Amino acid sequence: MGPSSVQNLEIWKEGIQLVKEIYRLTRTWPKEEAYGLTAQVRRAAISIPANIPEGVGRASPGDTARFVQMALGSAYELDTLLEIARELGFSTADEIAPLQTKIVQQCRQVSSFIRYQENHPNLKKPKPRGRT
Secondary structure (H helix, E strand, C coil), rough: CCCCHCCHHHHHHHHHHHHHHHHHHHHCHHHCCCHHHHHHHHHHHHHHHHHHHHHHHHCCHHHHHHHHHHHHHHHHHHHHHHHHHHCCCCCHHHHHHHHHHHHHHHHHHHHHHHHHHHHHCCCCCCCCCCCC
């Protein structure tokens, strides 16, 4: 699978769409948060689609699964950061709820992709090291 084929993955496409929506949302946040919560939210969002091709480019399904697990962790982080932004009054619940729904959907898809990679028939597990 080459770099261009990653762009055919639905989880990657949806991750890119989520990044665009996060950037639109955070444009209205306080300017003093540009290097604080705004930057952290954007980094977490970007990390989701960025870790997918990085994982796919690895040598084994196990390596792929590890990087895609990082994407999943970033999705959970993003959900928490959006909740913090709502509680701080940067965005309303009505603005954030649709994004959180998309994050939940993304988590489901990413989790399925991870399970596929972990159960891939070509998965090579490291051999246990014995004493010499």
